[in-house]
Amino acid sequence: MAKNPEYTDRNFRIRVDFEQPPQVDLPLIGFLFNCKGLLLQWQYVKENFLEFNLENRSEKTMERKLDPEQFRLFIAPASDKKITRVKTMEQLQGFKAYEPILRLNDNHVLDILPIPERLSIFWLKCKCRVSGKVSKWFNFGNGWEDLPVCRARVHICEIDPINYWIQKIPDHIIAKIPDAILNPKFEVPIPIPDPDPFRRLERFPNISGQEEENIFKTQSLQQIRNETLSVLPELGADIKKQLSSGNLNSIREAIVKNYALFHPWFCYWPWWWPHFYRCQELAVVETNAAGRFEKNIYYHCFGDKPDIYIWVEYMIGGVWTTVHKPPKPCNTHWNYVCGTDINIHVSDPRVAGDCCCDCELIGEDVWIRTVGHTSVSHIKQTHQLLAPPGQTVPYDRIGLTDAAAAGDSFITTTIDDYKRPFGGSPVLRMGFAPALPNSNVYYYRWSYRQRANADLTIVGDTYNPLPPKGGEVRKGYEYRYTDSNGDWQWAPESKKLGPFSVGPNDNLYIIPPEEPTMAPFNVPAASHPHWHQQTYNMDTIHFDTTVVDDFENGLYELKLELFDQAGNLLQNIPKANFKTPRHDDARYSENAPNILLENPTTSNADAFRMLIRIDNGQCEGAIYTVNVGGVPASSTCCGFVKYKPEGVEADLELSFKATHPTDFAEFSFGVIKGTCMGGSIANARGMVIDSADGYHLNTMSGVYSKSFMPADLLGVCYEEGFGKAAFAETLHILSTATDGIWRVAQDYHQTAAFALEP
Template identity: 80%
Template sequence: MAKNPEYQNRNFKIRVDFEQPPQVELPLIGFLFNCRGILLQWQYVKDNILEFNLEKISQGTRELKIDPEQLRLFIAPASDKKITHISTTQELQNYKAYEPILRLDANQGINILPIPERLSIFWIKCKCRVSGKVSKWFHFGNGWEDLPVCRARVHICEIDPILFWINKIPDHIIAKVPDAILNPKFKVPIPIPDPGPYQRIERFAMIAGPSEENIFKTQSLPEMRKETFSKLPELGPEIKQQFASGNLNVIRDTIVKNYALLHPWFCFWPWWWPYFYRCQELAVVETNAAGRFEKNIYYNCFGDKPDIYIWVEYMIDGVWTTVYKPPIPCNTRWNYVCGSDINIHLTHPRVAGDCCCDCELIGEDVWIRTVGHTSVSHIKQGHQLLAPPGQGVAYDRIGLTDADAAGDSFLITTIDDYKRPFGGSPILRMGFGPALPNSNVYYYRWSYRQRANADLVSVGDTYKALPPKGGEVRKGYDYRYKDSNDDWQWAPESKKLGPFTVGPNDNLYIIPPEEPTMAPFNVPATSHPHWHQQTYYMDTIQYDTTAVENFENGLYELKLELFDQAGNLLQNIPKANFKTPRHDDARYSENAPNVLLENPTATNADAFNMLIRIDNGQCVGDIYTVKVNGEPASSNCCGFVKYTIDEVEAKLELSFKAVHPTNFAEFSFGVVKGSCGGVPIANARGMVIDSASGYTLDTITGIYSKSFDPSELLGECYENGAGKAAFAETLHIISTATDGIWRVAKDYGRTVAFALEP
């Protein structure tokens, strides 16, 4: 806060009038700055008089005399008490302050012109309720559901009217507008519409075919311009004439009058946005358990309806992370209808759908829920030998998951196909009942041991504590406090869960209570603290599978144990206390099956454990020279391959390498011909484990190959053996591993070209 300096004599008076008196009484405040922009003093306007003292201003031990004509005065509405916190002239821009010129009269008094109506009309505010919902599409079992996102931070902003800013935009920027619109030479527009709510659901249908990259498909510059122009609103001859006038004042006036029409045009030039779109943040609110938000904001009563822009943050790994912030000119609710819902669909993969108004568990229940967002009930716990669809070589599905992941590209997953190992840095997420912690059940510990290597050959290993990424696990919360202005503010904090050494055991983690105010953390209730993640669905540990000193590719067993407050290991725990998600719908729990329990009896078990496959293998690939009658084509640097030898058409062979150390990868090989499109007979797709789509796999080299007659590749370009055409071969190999949220991209890609001639 900028403190109001105290001066003894206040005899510097300025009369403040309006050019057009407002219809309602407006409290006003004046700010006085020196020529260097340093705030000297602020005062409220009383009875149309603004009074300062500038005869002598002390600065340290000396007194300085200041010429009033060297000062800058700003007058603004004082309806918002936060205006007294400002300290710079830039901050006053948000209040649409009036900066008059100070003039000395014959009696050495200070006069200013009345506050212009073009500014004062923006100072009278009306109330408008901004409301809406934040949600995200989630996959449960065999279906999708649009679920609310709670405790997201919604930033409500208003785009200032161009009428206010237009005269402050530099002349050289205004001068560029006519040429940019009348003679556009822009690139493809950067703004991308926010993905629709069904985009992810429909993704699988859209990528059913092989991936093809047509490097020959091009457009001329006139074609590109014509296509782009067809999507823009038409500007009438009058607007074009005004833009072509060369008069900057006329151009400014034309922009203001046709502002709504010009938004799609302005989307093409991001560097213009800071000049034409001033965004003032009006409020920051959190979504409730239903994902809803609302806030009363105020706008100019005598102008247009407010233009509302919204962006969203979400707490990820203890940090408020921007998860929705689309381009302003293309995503503003122009002339927002007050009270109408603004519905935001998030697509960020780290946003969790764990909002619930009554989701607390029962008693001492421990719900082992997910690895990242992947349900533990969708991790195969037994041996199952199956081949991928359309291929003949089987692989063991034990320890793999059938879940999808962000960044899947052309990879398609279906329920119970189990093709994914885990890699990267998975997060083990759990829920704890409201009776925890207590003296009997107080700590948890995750341990691991390797059961088999990458070839599933058994290895001898003992349990070791699972090392947390970053060395410890903390649970974050927000709390409320009052700042120096006695205003409520929010701030983040966290409590360490572990690891701790307690009694005879180490690497123990505290089971957190339902609220930070409860033991053992006892955060003061007066600060209104709340966890970033509810204890019924929270991160319990994150570990790094790429740490070679801890993990190599293979099959591992993860074990969860419970301990009392003295650090003693608990055994013979009631089986019903261990919960896992239902296979058909992960939102619902069931008693953990025996396969996920250690030493289960009819009623008790010692711990929870599960098998999980770890694999961080890197894809390797290549595309080889076309073979003619079994020999690599002896083409020159021009890239042509002759398909006729001694007047006899040869057999052509296409080949590529697609390899993954443990076969947990899929490839997509596509061939396109000139600008004609794909060559379906030459395309291939499948897991790198076996031959696919007519291509034969050499299991020693990892090379796929297939032979063709020239007519099969040339198609409509064959011309009875006299034709020729250019081709592009594109190979993508993507790993199937997931960290439970993102696909672990250990990928390979390449595109090469060749041409056939007789």
């Protein structure tokens, strides 16, 4: 418990009464502050009296005659023991404290008015169970599945009732509401909650449609206003009358009585949210292996049902990271029905799907799982010359993956359509059996060597230790401790896995045990430690492919070796000890195939190895001037292109540049006519390796070009040899490289415009 401030001076007692006595005994506590906001003392209310002792003349203000106006008194329920930690008046707001006015009555005795019923009803609490599930959509090679997210940290908050806060909202804020609602000026779209998975493009790579940018598509302020108003709830004449009354109390009353109607309106003005949606955190809980959470919270028995808002964190890179925190007005569970599930879908691509039950490995098995979240079984290990769909120029798929990546936009991926190299900062994830480490298998080491350059010309190279990003690998865990108030708290810590030099070998990493309480780390069991990542699915090394001294674009071989406790390299390891994910369903393992093993025999192998292509190339592009009859259109500041330069129609050529040093990029070129809807014959999309959709690629320059007659482009804007229209050209070139989770965006974007006239 927090130490009571030692200000002992001048005894005085204050009687504390209720305007309407509560139905049950309610412990109370009082806090006394000076006029500058310094906490002088707190005391419990005993037998309806609050007594302070301020005999210590440590402040100059205490030397003068006692003046009640020099103090500020707050009274609050004491049922929550955390209230004794309060140090400031601001902290008391969350406890819904009552601030009476201290005064001397006719008998020169300090007294206060009774605690008002409008406030005291919020001090009586009832129990409510908040429960639900956190999940995410995952792809394991055979389709999408909604799976639980375990060990997520769920923050359960309550939005304080508006009828408690409404009088504390400043007048100048209240005064803005009538004009904002009766004469709205909508300039930003409404914030919406996280969409369901079928509306998130990056989760479902088979979704290929993307509306092209149209620089001519604009709306008037009146159109925006009308469209927005059409989806907002109608406010009746009585509400509008109250809002337009100019009476601030009447406006406050209208808001309180019609609060549910105002939520969609409030979504448009984020600057209102701190005033109308004050959130008090009630509990923080972790999800279990099924992704579920539950917690008993307490709400105001005689007020509304609790209004619950939830946000979620997940441990990423040893740091609790927010992965779900949507806007409060649109994502609060108003009048929450206690015990009903609140189901949350997170969409952050960094959240791993490693929840499982009874999924420990057996014996001395090691399961090499993924690069980021990309299954190692979906990385092509053999040469395969194949052209992209709809194009004819083949490229070698060796070392590439067919996995989707967050931020794919219009890039589509299908199983066994290998088009992605790796780039950025990948992490190698794998799992270790609970029998490890032991004296026989104690360390692991990742090494690499370049096998070929960017054009797949073979190069000679020897193995080098894979350099960990940040210089070392640590495995994080949390432990429990007791704070100065005697409460349990959680704190993060970590253990170094490597690199270490042991015996004859360097750059070794300790295979971590199943629990941090086990050897060699031996974290005290009394602190209840647990790993941030389970040992059966964990990050083993994080490396940076953009470091030029270590990597250049090309084909690389990564090798995993095992060592005993003395640092001796292990060879002739049983092949069945090396596991990889199944190609059709990455949740299941299989014995690593020979192509992923070093020196495999019938029953043994020396190490695990795999080929990956690394490429961090930058896309380049340009949109060129329209050619008329093979000649660039005359350039003026007006932007018009005359398609009858000599009175005779000439053909029009559109051209653009789309390149990538190693062709690992896709382009989307769009031509939009005015505000006309529908597709255009001038659109094109494909990999930058080949011609596409009628556009011819000059392989030397990377320039795509295609000819049209004016009528082809003008369409409905062309009649009897004449017509004119404005066009927008958009070019997007996206690199396909991935770090195993995110697409490595070495992209290019440009927008241009022209207008055709006779």
